Amino acid sequence: MNNESNWKECIENNSSLSVSSDKAKAKSLIDTATGRNQYLHENEIKESNANYLFEGYYSSLLELLHALVILKGYKVSNHICLGYYLRDVLKRDDLFRLFDDCRFKRNSLVYHGRKMDFLTAQGAIEKCKQLLNELNKLLNIPIK
Amino acid sequence: MKTKDIKGRMRAYFFLHPTIKLRVRHIEREVKVPLPSVIRYTKELEKEDILKHSEIAGVITYSAERTSPKFLLQKKLFNLQQLFASGIVDFLVQELSNPTLILFGSYSRGEDTEESDIDIYIETPIFKNLKLEKFERFLQRKIQIFTYKNIHAVENKDLANNIINGITLNGFCEVF
Secondary structure, eight states: OOSOSSHHHHHHTTSEEEOOOOHHHHHHHHHHHHHHHHHHHTSOOOTTTHHHHHHHHHHHHHHHHHHHHHHTTEEEOSHHHHHHIIIIISOOHHHHHHHHHHHHHHHHHHHHOOOOOHHHHHHHHHHHHHHHHHHHHHTTOOOO | OHHHHHHHHHHHHHHHOTTOOBOHHHHHHHHTOOHHHHHHHHHHHHHTTSEEEEEETTEEEEEEOTTOHHHHHHHHHHHHHHHHHHTHHHHHHHHTTSOEEEEESHHHHTOOOTTOEEEEEEEOSSOOOOOOHHHHHHHTSEEEEEEESSGGGOOOHHHHHHHHTSEEEESOOOOO
8 A cells, every 4th residue: 555645645744755866877767767768669569468568567657657756856656656747747637647547457467467458558659659658758868 | 333334224225225215114014123123214314415305095105315416426435335345346456467447438427226246347357257146145236357468458438437437446537
């Protein structure tokens, strides 16, 4: 069970810490995410790899979100608070919903071993890609 | 606390059996509560617009006051509570990887009767044969599942309108 229900509580519980903005770290995270995405794009989504590709896209999402908050001077230690940053600080409820759904699916997969069927995993990958595009816009990364 | 519980059990009984007409003696037997409590709480529930009485040939029977806004509101809340207590929402969320779930139709409005189905819209790309018997037993209603990839895939306009006017149990339904 998470202790936080909004961004303010993330700050109060030290799940989000105020730090100096770190452009170099953000750039490094963006480079890693971009590199991984290029690799993931090269793979055709199949029944046998859809869940693993989804995990990869979710990792890239996390990196871009961490880059976003680091540029704004925050270090966030849990996934849900990254979501609250989208919802409560950036006022992007649409992005929060996408991220939260991906977070649920990734947790089911990683922590409970519940693999998604092919079509659900494919849909989850599409949601990740949609969110990655939006994060690229927020970070001013050229979309390829 | 027990006092409250007896009244709650009587209320729950009439929520589950909205068309039934019972004499106080029958309520005593069906709900398994003492007769003096039945007499007291039927009166209280009548004052609250949850029950109504009718008299035919000197025989007084009690039934649910299905037209009262108070009854409908309380029944709607009761139905939602029952649905979550049955575990069906958690089951569908886990089984179908966090789908959008919408409760719609008479059960969502608190207008259902013993014969009504519980209508649930599920937004998922897959069709899975779900075993819902244990939830049906708990809820004492049949469950009807409507599975679509998204709301735009619902060709029947009336059905689509009913769905979007329902109660979201999980997720979010993007209409526009």
